[in-house]
Amino acid sequence: MATEYGHGYGSWDGSGAVRERRHRLPAGLRAPFEARSWREFAYVLLSLPIGTLMFVYAVTMVSLGAGLLITFLGVPVLAGALAGARGLGAMERARARGLLGMEVASPEPLRMKRSGPMAWMGALLRSGTSWRHMLYAMVQFPWAVFSFVVAVNLWVCGWAMLTYPLWFWVFPMWVGQDGIQLYGDESHHVYLDNPFEITVTALVGLLFTMATPWIVRALTMVDRVMVRGLLGPSLLATRVVELESDRGVVVDTAAADLRRIERDLHDGAQARLVALAMDLGLAKEKLAEDPRAAARMVDEAHGEVKTALQELRDLARGIHPAVLTDRGLDAALSAVASRCTVPVQVEVDLPAARPAPAIEGIAYFTVCELLQNVSKHSRATRATVDVWKVDDRLMLQVVDNGVGGADVSAGSGLAGLTERLGAVDGILVVDSPVAGPTRVTAELPWRRA
Known part of the structure; x- marks a missing residue:
């Protein structure tokens, strides 16, 4: 397995620099005009009518089915209600995907040992996924009401106050008062009518307008949690x-x-x-x-x-090298480093208790593969290998000063290493900008023999 270096990272302009997309405006200023903010606001707006329909459906069908359980009719009514809830869940996943850019996998299908309507109803009633869909239809409604009220009021108030200098003339011309009334009784009235007060109103509206997208985003985070937790596959x-x-x-x-x-x-x-x-x-x-x-x-x-x-x-x-079995990772990795075509410095800081042989073997062959990449493709003049333990994880890192550009997504040897580590709940992280250096970090579970 080998990985080609020098491709797949950034955008190369021929002059040795990597072009990156940069925004001229900071995030706080551009947020009110971003398409993402308006999609999230549209999601909140649609949540109220959709949530109302789902809540009415859920309460009606569950109440009807529970009331009819004294007869046999309650069972098919509840089964039909759960099937409808699964359909509503599919619609909600599609809405979250379209407006929130959120990919939620479909839940596991019904498990039926035999065919027929009775088996289908039994599978629906036993399915925890179906009941989670029904629970979503009930709990989403009160949250939709709260988020709708907050989002609409903030958007309307923010934009209305921000644009107040453009439309404050409506009050003296058509309403018969000097401006927006802040306070009034039989003897005293306070209006926003002079240039200073109009300017302050616009500035406050600007603050509301800039803050509202982030508040709406925080509201949709709760929706994301509910959609992923209740409408996605179970853990x-x-x-x-x-x-x-x-x-x-x-x-x-x-x-x-x-x-x-x-x-x-x-x-x-x-x-x-x-x-x-x-x-x-x-x-x-x-x-x-x-x-x-x-x-x-x-x-x-x-x-x-x-x-x-x-x-x-x-x-x-x-x-499986004998030195790994007899003397552990320190000696085995030192032997591998001595055979590398690039000078390699090895630092191993591990306790006396060794991990399981399978974990040691995967760590050893991971370092071998990475050093092989360094020798064949990196054009490096030196490399380092560090191995240490953090809590219940075995960490290893290989760094070289080569040309960089290693890409896991290119279907190379690094992709194979990622799959091999993933098979034991391990992680491989590659940081390899063009022109280097390349830093590959692997994390493995520390399992005792």
Whole structure:
């Protein structure tokens, strides 16, 4: 596995600089005019009528179904109500995706052991996902009312006060008063009518206008939590999918390793041993008639034996090095660094208690793969390997001063490392700007043997 360096990060302009998109206005000033802010405001506006319909549907159907449970009719009514709630949940996920840019996976489908209407109703009533959809239809309504009132009042008041200098003339001309009335009784009235008060009103409106998008965004964060928690797949189902995916990665990795070992044995040591057997056979035939030639052939065969033994040692080291088993990561990584074409400094700070052999093996082969990338592609002059423990996590980091540009998404060896680490709940983070340096950090669970 190897990763090509020098591609896939930033936008290269040919002069050695990376072009980045920069906004001229700060976020606070441009927020009221951003499309995202208006989409979030539209989401809040739509939440009230949609939430009202969902709340009425949920309360009506649950009440009707519960009231009819004394007869058999309550069961199909509740099942139909849950099916409708799942449909409303699909609509809400689509609305969140379109207006909030939020991707929520569809929940797990119904699990039915047999077909038929009775099995379908039973699956709906047993499904926790269906009841979570019904719960969302009930709890979303009061929050929709609150967020609608807050968002609409803030938007209207902010923009009205900000534009007050443009329309304050409406009051003296059409209303018969000097401006917006702040206070008034039988003997005293306070109006916003002079230039200073009009300016202060506009400035306060500006503050409201700039703050409102962030307040609306905070309101929609609650909606995001509800949509993800109640309308998405459950944590258990998500974990099951992750474990199934990790199991597939482990199986594929093991199969690939077995194919590599078989290929190395067939093309390397096995082929060399076959040739050695043939040479020894020829030497045996020549032993009587030409002892000197036979001795020369035996000497050559002796060299081939040494080469075959070295290939077998290299193959065994690639499967699982003995130094890793006997002396741990410190000695094993030092041995790997000594064979690297780039000077490598190794720092290992681990407790005496060692992690599980599987975790040690993955950490070892991760460093091997990263140092191989450094040797082949980085054009670096030096590299460092650091390994340490933080709480219950094993951390390792490989840094080089090469050309950078390593990209995990390019389908390279780094992508394979990411999958291999993910199979044991590990993480691989690559920081590799163009022109370097490249910093690859891996995090693995510290599991005791």
